[in-house]
Amino acid sequence: MTTANEREQTHYFVPQPSRWPAVGAVALFCLGLGAAFAVNGQPLGKLSLGVGVLILIYMLFGWFGDVIRESRHGDYQGKEDMSFRWGMGWFIFSEVMFFGAFFGALYWVRVVSVPTLGEMDYKILYPDFEPSWPLLTGPGITKPYQAMGAWGLPALNTLILLSSGAMVTWAHWALLQGRRAQLKLGLLLTVLLGTLFLCLQMYEYGHAMSELNLSLASGAYGMTFFMLTGFHGMHVLLGTIILAVVWLRVMRGHFDGQHHFAFEAAAWYWHFVDVVWLLLFVFVYWL
Missing domain, CATH: 1.10.287 (Helix Hairpins)
Known part of the structure; x- marks a missing residue:
């Protein structure tokens, strides 16, 4: 249409x-x-x-x-606006494929590789190997470590990120209604919550390395944990910067109810980050 x-x-x-x-x-x-x-x-x-x-x-x-x-x-009129929307949609799709590859690697390790290495055919090669997740024995694991639990800081970060998604949705609704004060407040809260998430994740990494002895060298669990959460953190950082720029533009009077694609693109990206974190929380931290 x-x-x-x-x-x-x-x-x-x-x-x-x-x-x-x-x-x-x-x-x-x-x-x-x-x-x-x-x-x-x-x-x-x-x-x-x-x-x-x-x-x-x-x-x-x-x-x-x-x-x-x-x-x-x-x-920029209607045709350019549609091009921007298609471009942002394909960009987010490429990000979905990016994280899909890492989730696929996690699935393969947990569902295929680990049970296979625990079969009798491999007992001669790896007599002490225990086919459980997270891996506590096996090649490449030189120091004992503890897996990161789901409840505590990861659950708090989940609440923070979901709250930030609610805030950016509130800000979008305020923009459509012409309520500039609520728009500014909602965007500012989104940026602050994203920053808080990143600070807590840095603290979590420090705790994992110093207290749990968890690192990239901690076998397949350590590699998948830090690769998935690390790349997600990088995307949260990028999304926070984008939202901060949008907030500065809002403070200068940019955007209205009809012309605000930059705001929408930032919101799409942020909701994508939220969905990826929910999958991470379930498949990396919880299960």
Whole structure:
């Protein structure tokens, strides 16, 4: 179904040639070069990484600033809006596949690999192996560790993240109703709850390493635990930054009930982060 804007629109906005892709390529080159130097212990590694990060931040501010100015100028109508929605939808789909691969690895280890290694055919190779989850014996496990429990800090983080999802939904409703004060408050609470989640997760990691002796070297359990929760934490950080930028735009009077796709995109991403955490809580912490 086409909207009124799409029916009235006579052309599709195409921006002028931009320098930002080239600037981004330079940033990525510096980051890749710095990573290679750092891995090999070269002194220029940290310098190249720092320069790459600074150039990348400069590119992000400049490129997104141009997009915001184009949006405020009214260059984006119905057709561009639909393109943005499709783009964000495919981006979130790619993230679903990304986490699906890690959840698939967790499933394979728990349901296929561990029971198979516990069969009689492998007893000669691994006589002391116990086919239980989390793994406490087996190749690669050099120190005993304790698994992270579900109740306590992980359950509190679940409540915090679900509350943040409710706050961003409240903010969206306030935007549609034209209630700017509630919109600002709801977004601010979402950002603060996301920041609190990250702080508690850092504390959880410190507790896991120091008190539970849990690390990436703790066999398949340690690897899957830190890979899944770590990548999720990275996405929470990204989502919090996006929401903070949206909040700053709201404070400057941007968005209204009809034109607010940037807000919607941030909300979609945040709800995706919430759903992934619920799956993590069930399959990594609880079961």
